Amino acid sequence: MLVSAAFAALLILVVIAYYLVPRKARCPECGSHREEGPLCPSCGWIFEDDEDDDGDGDEPEVIDAWEDR
Numbered sequence: 001m002l003v004s005a006a007f008a009a010l011l012i013l014v015v016i017a018y019y020l021v022p023r024k025a026r027c028p029e030c031g032s033h034r035e036e037g038p039l040c041p042s043c044g045w046i047f048e049d050d051e052d053d054d055g056d057g058d059e060p061e062v063i064d065a066w067e068d069r
């Protein structure tokens with residue numbers, strides 16, 4: 001009981017820390033932090049950006065039901 005509660009608390013702490021720590025992209029080739037731009041300054045690795053989301057269209061339009069009173 002106590003052990004599982006402590007484990008749950010630890011898990012929550014890990015998740016919180018995971019989201020609080022700012023994650024910078026690292027080069028998979030040489031491990032250096034990514035600078036501006038798609039190229040690694042150290043080894044010339046090309047970072048692949050996943051730009052699948054096109055910004056618009058993800059959020060559903062909010063229909064104001066209280067408009068026509």
Ligand SMILES: [Zn+2]
Pocket residue numbers: 027028029030031032040041042043044045
């Ligand atoms: Zn690199």
